[in-house]
Amino acid sequence: MSRFAVTYRIRATDAAEARARAEGIAYEQTVEVPPDVVPPGFVRDEIVGRIEEIGPDSDGFRATISYSPESAGDDFHQFLNVVFGNSSLQKGIRVIAIDPGPEIRRRHPGARFGVEGIRRMARRPEGGLICPVLKPQGIGAEEIARIACLCALGGADIIKEDHGLSDLRTAPFRARVEAVVAALDRAELETGRRPAYFATLPGPFERIEANLAFAKAARVDGLVVMPGLFGWGLVSRIARDEALNLAVMMHPSLTGPFVVSEGSGMDCAVIYGTLQRLAGSDLSIFPNVGGRFGFTEGDCRAIAKACLDPNGPGRPILPNPGGGMSVDRAQEMQAMYGQDVAYLLGGSLLRHGEGLGAEIARMRRALDG
Amino acid sequence: MSRFAVTYRIRATDAAEARARAEGIAYEQTVEVPPDVVPPGFVRDEIVGRIEEIGPDSDGFRATISYSPESAGDDFHQFLNVVFGNSSLQKGIRVIAIDPGPEIRRRHPGARFGVEGIRRMARRPEGGLICPVLKPQGIGAEEIARIACLCALGGADIIKEDHGLSDLRTAPFRARVEAVVAALDRAELETGRRPAYFATLPGPFERIEANLAFAKAARVDGLVVMPGLFGWGLVSRIARDEALNLAVMMHPSLTGPFVVSEGSGMDCAVIYGTLQRLAGSDLSIFPNVGGRFGFTEGDCRAIAKACLDPNGPGRPILPNPGGGMSVDRAQEMQAMYGQDVAYLLGGSLLRHGEGLGAEIARMRRALDG
Numbered sequence: 197m198s199r200f201a202v203t204y205r206i207r208a209t210d211a212a213e214a215r216a217r218a219e220g221i222a223y224e225q226t227v228e229v230p231p232d233v234v235p236p237g238f239v240r241d242e243i244v245g246r247i248e249e250i251g252p253d254s255d256g257f258r259a260t261i262s263y264s265p266e267s268a269g270d271d272f273h274q275f276l277n278v279v280f281g282n283s284s285l286q287k288g289i290r291v292i293a294i295d296p297g298p299e300i301r302r303r304h305p306g307a308r309f310g311v312e313g314i315r316r317m318a319r320r321p322e323g324g325l326i327c328p329v330l331k332p333q334g335i336g337a338e339e340i341a342r343i344a345c346l347c348a349l350g351g352a353d354i355i356k357e358d359h360g361l362s363d364l365r366t367a368p369f370r371a372r373v374e375a376v377v378a379a380l381d382r383a384e385l386e387t388g389r390r391p392a393y394f395a396t397l398p399g400p401f402e403r404i405e406a407n408l409a410f411a412k413a414a415r416v417d418g419l420v421v422m423p424g425l426f427g428w429g430l431v432s433r434i435a436r437d438e439a440l441n442l443a444v445m446m447h448p449s450l451t452g453p454f455v456v457s458e459g460s461g462m463d464c465a466v467i468y469g470t471l472q473r474l475a476g477s478d479l480s481i482f483p484n485v486g487g488r489f490g491f492t493e494g495d496c497r498a499i500a501k502a503c504l505d506p507n508g509p510g511r512p513i514l515p516n517p518g519g520g521m522s523v524d525r526a527q528e529m530q531a532m533y534g535q536d537v538a539y540l541l542g543g544s545l546l547r548h549g550e551g552l553g554a555e556i557a558r559m560r561r562a563l564d565g
Numbered sequence: 566m567s568r569f570a571v572t573y574r575i576r577a578t579d580a581a582e583a584r585a586r587a588e589g590i591a592y593e594q595t596v597e598v599p600p601d602v603v604p605p606g607f608v609r610d611e612i613v614g615r616i617e618e619i620g621p622d623s624d625g626f627r628a629t630i631s632y633s634p635e636s637a638g639d640d641f642h643q644f645l646n647v648v649f650g651n652s653s654l655q656k657g658i659r660v661i662a663i664d665p666g667p668e669i670r671r672r673h674p675g676a677r678f679g680v681e682g683i684r685r686m687a688r689r690p691e692g693g694l695i696c697p698v699l700k701p702q703g704i705g706a707e708e709i710a711r712i713a714c715l716c717a718l719g720g721a722d723i724i725k726e727d728h729g730l731s732d733l734r735t736a737p738f739r740a741r742v743e744a745v746v747a748a749l750d751r752a753e754l755e756t757g758r759r760p761a762y763f764a765t766l767p768g769p770f771e772r773i774e775a776n777l778a779f780a781k782a783a784r785v786d787g788l789v790v791m792p793g794l795f796g797w798g799l800v801s802r803i804a805r806d807e808a809l810n811l812a813v814m815m816h817p818s819l820t821g822p823f824v825v826s827e828g829s830g831m832d833c834a835v836i837y838g839t840l841q842r843l844a845g846s847d848l849s850i851f852p853n854v855g856g857r858f859g860f861t862e863g864d865c866r867a868i869a870k871a872c873l874d875p876n877g878p879g880r881p882i883l884p885n886p887g888g889g890m891s892v893d894r895a896q897e898m899q900a901m902y903g904q905d906v907a908y909l910l911g912g913s914l915l916r917h918g919e920g921l922g923a924e925i926a927r928m929r930r931a932l933d934g
Contacts, residue, residue: 220857227701228727229912235704238735243703266734267702271768273794274731277818281728281794284821285852287859332596333636334612335604358597359650362643365635366607399640401802425642425650427796433770449646452653457826483654488589490656543598 199262201248201295202279206257207288207459211250214257218247221289222261224282243267255458258292265299272304272432272475280462291462294470296509301474306510308435309418309443309478311536314514317392317417317443318353324530324563325538326351326556327516328545330376331358337367341375343552344393348383350553351560352391354479354538355380359420359447363398369407373414392417394445399426408440418443418478424450428475435476445516446477456490464495469502474509479516479538484529487519493532500533514538523555526562568631569666570617571648575626576657576828580619583626587616590658591630593651612636624827627661634668641673641801641844649831660831663839665878670843675879677804678787678812678847680905683883686761686786686812687722693899693932694907695720695925696885697914699745700727706736710744712921713762717752719922720929721760723848723907724749728789728816732767738776742783761786763814768795777809787812787847793819797844804845814885815846825859833864838871843878848885848907853898856888862901869902883907892924895931 204221208214219231222245227234234240242264250259268275283289296304307313315321328347330340340361347355355376363369373395384390395411397404397419404426411419421431421444434444448468454461461467464482472480480503483489485496500515502508515533518540529539541559548555573590577583588600591614596603603609611633619628637644652658665673676682684690697716699709709730716724724745732738742764753759764780766773766788773795780788790800790813803813817837823830830836833851841849849872852858854865869884871877884902887909898908910928917924 224857226729227703227912228729229701229915233912233915234701239701239703243701267729269731269733269767271731273768273770273791274729274733276794277729277731277791280821281791281818282821284793284819285817285825285858286821287825332598332603332608332612334596334608360595360597360636360643360646362638362640362646364638364643398638399642399798401796401798402806422642422646422650423796424653425645425796426798427770427792427794429768429770429795448654449650450653452649452651452655453822453826453830456654456656456829457822460825461822488593489654543596543602546598546602 197265198297198299199264200268200297200300201260201262202291203258203260203293205253205255205290205292206259208257211257214259215250217289218250218259218261221245221283222247225278226263226267228282265303268300270303271429273427273429275300275304276428284460288459290458290460291466294466296474301509304432304474304509306435306473307476307478307513308441310511311504311514314392314443314478319389320353323535324533325353325514326541326559327354327356327538328352328541328556329356329358331361331543331546333358333360333364334366337372337375340367340372341379344376345379345383346550346553347556348380348391349387350556351389352556354392354394356394356445356540357396357420359396359422359449361396369398370410373411373416377415394418394420394443396420404430408434412440412442416442418445420445420447422447422449423475424448431475431477443478444476445479445481446472447481463498464491465498465502468499470508473503473513476510477513479514481516481518481540484517484519484521486525489519497532500537504536516540518542523558523562526559530563566634567666567668568633569637569669570629570631570664571660572627572629572662574622574624574659574661575628577626580626583628584619586658587619587628587630590614590652591616594647595632595636597651634672637669639672640798642796642798644669644673645797653829657828659827659829660835663835665843670878673801673843673878675804675842676845676847676882677810679880680873680883683761683812683847688758689722692904693902694722694883695910695928696723696725696907697721697910697925698725698727700730700912702727702729702733703735706741706744709736709741710748713745714748714752715919715922716925717749717760718756719925720758721925723761723763725763725814725909726765726789728765728791728818730765738767739779742780742785746784763787763789763812765789773799777803781809781811785811787814789814789816791816791818792844793817800844800846812847813845814848814850815841816850832867833860834867834871837868839877842872842882845879846882848883850885850887850909853886853888853890855894858888866901869906873905885909887911892927892931895928899932
């Protein structure tokens, strides 16, 4: 059965230590017993990770280790468990690439909509997509719906709820979703256009299924999902559900520790690109360069490339940079990201008050001009 | 309503920068809009985080910020979202303490069993608990059950499945659990004793509820749950279910990036202690000092203290160190951890083959002697 491969950057003082650490990973991620205890035959020959390549890297060493799909099963959680579960607890090991191979690609077919599907949904066949955010936490459902209406009238392509709206007493999930959908209905009557609407999916765990069913019945187009909080399998569960047919916008809440330390965790192109595509996200939110997070232009380009690479797993998905976006930066951002990108417009948009629709229209002209 | 407080270690070159970063956190974790855009009244006065204390720290600065339970709602995911969701993406911010306060303690009452409940379950009223691990991945269900039987005959207190057993073709979850329970039934007939049995809960997401129901019907005592993969709300969902009445053993798979970088993430006592208690874990697995992970004695002592602190949230829970445990280290470990601890015995135990029961008995004598 075709194996999948993970490339790790490994801190080591010499090649011998690097090989010893790579061998440690190959056992740790699979059998988790010392080599002399591994049963011969299938377990030793197929299950134990195999070092396929190892050598020096610009920043230490790198090793590519292959694993059997028999280790990963059909569950996305277990796939991640094999990729990096226990070794994430070792210092100086970072996942820098994942090649899922044909069998894992078959088991995790990826995004239901992808770039093309989201463009159809938002009726924006070309050009960057404008994606304002409904917030802040603490205001009521009707006020959130009023902002949604202004965004729709201004020409937003996608309207997204802030990831912190949850199911708070001030604007409960169900009342809020119903109010926003009604506001978008009113705007559509006026303009003939309707943005795609992504509601933030709240917990607790035991209400997630009911919340999904409610969101579907209430006519949302997709959901903001936070795998760092809710687990990775939730993205996969939504993406695979043909009857539900809802899109997934991944929000990176609580995933920061994976990317901010360069010696451990995962490269941002892996966690916000490759893994999102495999799990089934249609849009991948990440902190934009020049915003209030420390992501570099190189980070953002690498994420966007991983989201859009035609050879990546599943459908290409939309990079969804957030933070520090404004009309003034539209040209610069377009030069950097190209056409296939959705721009989050957050807190600074709210500063325009009743004029926020006009600001979205200005952003549209800046992107199209 | 009584607020909860999070203490962050903040990298900054001077006090002014530290204060600016702390203010950034107070907004980022709640309203996520610039200060001038925050609506006056309830949102500004109650929702926005408040800097309660700020000052120099041995390693930079530390700031304690309080948040409203109105921001966190009833859902454990959202509580974590407020604690560290977006700020986790900033470099040089680390969560070093959480004081949940009375309202969050009420909403998240913690472990169903805790130290006392697990001791009753394992019929080990005092002394360290011995907890062998069933593995490796890739062997069949009957072979796993045979190892379980040897462990039970040897006097194990808790038998735990390896976190990588999942629902693989080689030993599917249901067949495996049934085989292990039958093996423990046989051992009980022989010895009159029965260890607590923790099966590893597999996904995918859409089968978790059915797997929980199956585990209950099959008479497991608890489940190995990995919040780093499955999300934090799953621990809470199991702990709160009175009818299910199953214990939770937290496994730290994929949580490594939170602890291995000292300048970001969370202190290990927070993630493996305080948060586990709030979420509802009964046992908290972490890498033991002297094993193959780089945890120090200080780390392990801090985790154990947070698990057992009588003033912590919910019931005290069992620290469950793993890695590098052996009979030779029993005295040293007991001196360090005291009585309330469960020792994982992993791969090295399997080296004893048919004699692994005798090795567990030796471990018992070493702990009791």
